[in-house]
Amino acid sequence: MQIEIILNGKKVAMNVKNDEYLADTLRAHGVSSVRKGCDTTCCGLCTIWIEEKPVLSCAALSIRANGKSITTMEGLYNEAEEFAQVLVAEGSEQCGFCSPGFIMTVLAMKRELNNPTEEDIVHYLTGNLCRCTGYMGQLRAIKKYLGVMQHEPCR
Amino acid sequence: MSLVGKSIPKIDGMAIATGKPVYTEDMAPPNALVVKLLRSPHAFARIKSIDTSKAESIENVECIFTHKDVPKCRFTLAGQSYPEPSPYDRLILDEIVRYAGDEVAIIAAADEETAEKAMKLIKVDYEVFEPVLDFEKAIDHPSIIHQETDLHCNFDIGMQQERNIVSCQKVEVGNVEEELKKCHTVVEETCYIQAQAHAMMETYRAFSYLDHTGRLVVVSSTQIPFHVRRQLSRALNIPASKIRVIKPRIGGGFGGKQTGAVEIFTALVTQTTGKPAKIIYDRKETFSVTNSRHAMRLKVRLGADKEGYIRAMDIQGLSDTGAYGEHASTTFMVVGQKTLPLYNKTRAVRFMGNVVYTNKMPAGAFRGYGATQGTFALETAVNKLAERLNMDPTEVRLKNLIKEGETSLVSGGIKLGSSTLHKCIARGRELIGWNDKYPRREVGDNKVRALGMAVTMQGSGIANIDTASAEIRLNDDGNFTLLIGSTDMGTGSDTILSQMAAEVLETSVEKIIVHAADTDISPYDPGSYASSTTYVTGMAVVKAAEDLKKQIIESGARILEVSADEVELDGQKITTINEGKTISIEKIAELQVLGFGGNRQLVGNATHGSSISPPPFIAGFAEVEVDKETGKVKLIDYVAVVDCGTVINPNLATIQAEGGLVQGIGLAMYEDVRYDKVGRMTTNSFMQYKIPTRKDIGNIRVTFEESFEPSGPFGAKSIGEVVINTPAPAIIEAVYNAVGVRLTDLPITPEKVFLAMQQI
Known part of the structure; x- marks a missing residue:
């Protein structure tokens, strides 16, 4: 069927099968930041936002997204790049394959949690697997990133 | 040094x-x-008949291959330099299927849905055999897994096909049994190390097409482009000159992509149809039909004298290579290579045993490559020995470990070039708080905290085999292009190699374009595995950059009409020592390519291999908390102190170490590839296979x-592999110190800890 979504702020109409998931729909639409790492909603690689909330796009039926606002990393680019720079400065992107899903979750966390503790951060991101970094560098990057944001007077 | 040692992103x-x-x-x-693959539901069977007619009649099915349609030349998928030590025991598709998941038919269709629909319509009739599932019963099992007469070994690896033995090995220096008899204290421990899945986030994938000259181009998430080219050439029976293999960015490898798991299937489809083809393994396939760490049983005996010097070391092993022999003999060999030299006060050492075929997914290369298994067994035994000797485990190690400038019984007289392992132990003791916390303390609520430690060594490249070439040219605009064939899989090797080149040329990383890895363009490199890239390819890059630097100096001197020893290069320009006349590198570059200055573009070249494989070392310290009521183990703190020689890029080295440690923690505590009674893998998703x-x-x-x-x-030296080795033995020892059970069967799940505690 045909659906219409607001993809990164732009209205897009697309034809999807009834059993198609958003991860596949978006990839077919050229959204390269959305990646699939498992078939069981375990890894977090495909995290996007639907109506500003982080969602695993591999388990979200495309037809259900009809009329909704979808945000991928491509639509958050400046903000994503800002955090990615901290991540990369730490060396903790490693293979990078899990980074977009991870960053989408970090940015969602930033909106959702006010001054999170280390424990809050770890808990919020548990569903984002990474096999390269051992997570510690990611945590260092998040703490640096949030620390910077907290010290900005306008915030 | 201005760039080496810097944490460049x-x-x-x-x-x-x-x-x-x-x-x-x-x-x-x-x-x-x-491209999709129909797979065997049986662990061991013969395809009696296979009917693809219905499947082929579906619209948009391009082609279907069965064992009747493919070249019959056996090969190995192991990514190793020729002549590979792995047996040529595979066909693209075989009449015999040797594990549940082994390929039966290759289907190519216009889309995934059609391919899957077609797959369901293929009718296969199997003659099912009794599978060999327990590797301890594989030798002389009534079922012989490889009965084919055309199986080929490039050289003798101790293969005994009729006994399911892939490789039989023995290394002994001195007389171990005699020395053990003389020892004051002898300990024995039998350790089981499970198969471990790589679980890289990007699953296996490749695509292929024919280029404008009709050559086969394969783009693959691989660690081994040059080896894949050779595999494809042999398996498809086409000249290597007609094949190009390109590696883009890779989403993790860990050794898994040192086996050519998928390229052959798209290559066959493209070569036959002339059309582009792609294959993307899902997570289930990545778990169940590619490769894993070799599961092993290792029995260690150690003997020490009254003073606590280890005088005899004996390791007897059995390794499970699964259905095919990729990396079978070499992984096993490394068990001995990375354990026997570590404690060098020995008078006799021995490593021996067999690698066997079973009807399970083939094993392959996995970070650590036998050293992980060997370290677990040896270090567990050393910890036990320390206890028997009533010595602190760090003291036993300080007393017995090899030091810089020393030899071991198996080092052939070659002295150890570098080691700070003794310092690593001292530093680790400090950081973990050994003096205060060892061995254990009750923390209330039925919980106890305890410490354990272990040390390890790996290698840096394969001595006398790994040989890399590098090329660096001065471009017309004064920038440089560095051509390498090593395969950055996220580790940052492209970056650190450019750091090395920039260091030599006294320039910045921004001025260096790195190109890797493409068999049409890159100079030969075996690929990134065996902890070789920093050490072997790195040295090739240094030599190539030095070669180019010399040429730049000579060219500059010639243009300035002085001899080469009368000028200096500062990275920007050449200056004559006496008169201070200068010429910029940009100008030299321009003149060289335009032909005025020297009639050729300046290109530095080098090929480098090493006759030694210098070991990096780690001392690892674990603090665990064990719940005495449930057996649940919680890792509180892990300290790893690393000697990888000079640290080229501290941030990237740190992340490599942290990532490897967590994979090692997974091996110790959570991860386990398991099968059901008929040989089907039950841990084929992240739901069943737990990574940390x-x-x-x-x-x-x-x-x-x-x-x-x-x-x-x-x-x-290297960093990539050594980092995975210490968590298992250190954590196991910490648990022993906590609750008195020394589990030697990985992973140590709460269930195992709890049950073992009931036996005390």
């Missing part, structure tokens, strides 16, 4: 972190045929005790 970091289309799947042509999440690891601290390895680039 990865040159590809921003692109990969922000979702740019730089991985294999992103680049596949939209019209590529989708960020909640499962506690605190991890990595620090470096740099040494200087004389044979390495800027004194560097």
Whole structure:
């Protein structure tokens, strides 16, 4: 069927099968930041936002997204790049394959949690697997990133 | 040094972190045929008949191959330099299927749905055999897994096909049995190390097409482009000159992609149809039909004298290579290679045993490559020995470990070039709080905290085999292009190699374009495995850069009409020592390519191999908390002190270490590839196969005790593999110190801990 979504702020109409998931729909639409790492909603690689909330796009039926606002990393680019720079400065992107899903979750966390503790951060991101970094560098990057944001007077 | 030792961000970091289309799947042509594989449901069977007619009649099915349709030349998928030590025991498709998941038919269709529909319509009639599932019963089992007469070994690896033995090995120096008799204290421990899945986030994938000259181009998420080219050439019976293999960005490898798991299938489809084709393994396939760590049983005996000197070491092993022999003999050999030299006060050492075929997914290369298994067994035994000797485990090690400038019984008289392992132990003791916390303390609520430690060594490249070439040219604009064939899989090797080149040329990383890895363009490199890239390819890059530097100096001197020893290069320009006349590198570059200055573009070249494989070392310390009521083990703190020689890029080395430690923690505590009674893998998703999440690891601290390895680039050794080895033995020992059970069967699940505690 045909659906219409607001993809990164732009209205897009697309034809999807009834059993198609958003991860596949978006990839077919050229959204390269959305990646699939498992078939069981375990890894977090495909995290996007639907109506500003982080969602695993591999388990979200495309037809259900009809009329909704979808945000991928491509639509958050400046903000994503800002955090990615901290991540990369730490060396903790490693293979990078899990980074977009991870960053989408970090940015969602930033909106959702006010001054999170280390424990809050770890808990919020548990569903984002990474096999390269051992997570510690990611945590260092998040703490640096949030620390910077907290010290900005306008915030 | 201005660049070596600096934490420069990865040159590809921003692109990969922000979702740019730089991985294999992103680049596949939209019209590529989708390749799917029909797989055997049986662990061991013969295909009596196979009928593809119905499947082929479906619209948009391009082609279907069965064992009747493919070339019959056996090969190995192991990524190793020719002549590979792995047996040529595979066909693209075989009449015999040797594990549940073994390929039966290759289907290519216009889309995934059609391919899957067609797959369901293929009718296969199997003659089912009794599978060999228990590797301890494989030798002389009534079922013989490889009965084919055309199985080929490039040289003798101790293969006994009729007994299911792939490789039989024995190394002995001195007389172990005699020395053990003389020892004051002898301990014995039998350890089981499970198969471990690599679980890299990017699953296996490749696509292929024919280029404008009709050559086969394969783009693959691989660690081994040059080896894949050779595999394809042999398996498809086409000249290697007609094949090009390209590696884009890779989403993790860990050794898994040192086996050519998928390329052959799209290559066959493209070669036959002339059309682009792609294959993307899902997670289930990645778990169940590629490769894993070799499961092993290792029995260790150690003997020490009254003073606590280890005088005899004996390791007897059995390794499970699964259905095919990729990396079978070499992984096993490394068990001995990375354990026997460690404690060098020995008078006799022995390593022996067999590698066997079973009807399970083939094993392959996995970070650590036998050293992980060997370290677990040896270090567990050393910890037990320390207890029997009533000595602190760190003291036993300080007393017995090899030091810089020393030899071991198996080192052939070659002295150890660099080691700070003794310092690593001292530093680790400090950081973990050994004096205060060892061995255990009650923390209330039925919980106890305890410490354990272990040490390890790996290698840096394969001595006398790994040989890399590098090429660096001065471009017309004064920038440089560095051509290498090593395969950055996220580690940052492209970055650190450019750091090395920039260091030699006294320029910046920004001025160096790195190109890797493409068999049409890159100079030969075996690929990134065996901890070789920093040490072997790195030295090739240093030599190539030095070669170019010399040429730049000579060219500049010639243009300034002085001899080469009368000028200096400062990275920007050449200056005559006496008169201060200068010429910029840009100008030299311009004149060289335009032909005025020297009639050729300046290109530095080097090929480098090493006759030694200098070991990096780690001392690892674990603090665990064990719940005495449930057996649940929580890792509180892990300290790893690393000697990888000179640290080229501290941030990237730290992340390598932290990531490897967490994979080692997974091996110790959570991960286990398991099968059901008929040989089907039951751990084929992240639901059943648990890799550590960020909640499962506690605190991890990595620090470096740099040494200087004389044979390495800027004194560097390797880091990639050694990092995975210590968590298992250190954590197991910490649990022993906590609750008195020394589990030698990985992983140590709460259930195992609890049950063992009931036996005390």
